[in-house]
Amino acid sequence: MPADILVINPNSNQVITDALDAALAPLRFATGPSIRCVTLSDGPLGIESQNDVELVTLPLRRLIEQDNMAGAFVIACFSDPGLHVCREATRRPIFGINQCGVLTALARGDRIGIIAIAARSIARHRRYLRQNEVTDRLAGERSVDMSVAETASDERTTIRLRCL
Numbered sequence: 001m002p003a004d005i006l007v008i009n010p011n012s013n014q015v016i017t018d019a020l021d022a023a024l025a026p027l028r029f030a031t032g033p034s035i036r037c038v039t040l041s042d043g044p045l046g047i048e049s050q051n052d053v054e055l056v057t058l059p060l061r062r063l064i065e066q067d068n069m070a071g072a073f074v075i076a077c078f079s080d081p082g083l084h085v086c087r088e089a090t091r092r093p094i095f096g097i098n099q100c101g102v103l104t105a106l107a108r109g110d111r112i113g114i115i116a117i118a119a120r121s122i123a124r125h126r127r128y129l130r131q132n133e134v135t136d137r138l139a140g141e142r143s144v145d146m147s148v149a150e151t152a153s154d155e156r157t158t159i160r161l162r163c164l
Helices: 014-027 050-066 083-087 097-108 119-131 148-153 156-163
Strands: 004-009 035-039 070-075 094-096 112-116 138-143
Touching: 004 014, 004 050, 014 035, 014 148, 050 070, 050 083, 070 083, 083 094, 094 097, 097 112, 097 119, 112 119, 119 138, 148 156
Parallel strands: 004 035, 004 070, 070 094, 112 138
Antiparallel strands: none
């Protein structure tokens, strides 16, 4: 049987982790790896600033260092907090959903667009795109101007997404 995949929600919002777990249900099958979703209880309620990214980096690394069951890790936050320092902590694969999502989108098209949760996140996202040398492929980025918690439990999220 393949090793576990540990999906880590680096914020402390259990509602987000539960939504991740439900979204991943169709990917669970008998002959595949098990997928475990966990919440980083040390994290803020949402990763919404560079400060939040920095706060979760070392707790994420410690969690990865302590987990001996996972064959791979997924950092389930668009900011990919701690991605590089976590990769230094293990020989097992660590995937960040921003990096994976952007590279997958670019494999399918020439340009990408990003929907940010908050306007103040856009500068951080662009800095990360520059680090990955893909800024010239960004068509644009817009914000729904909500908190992480609001996007997980507020009916307005769909309405705001439709208005973008």
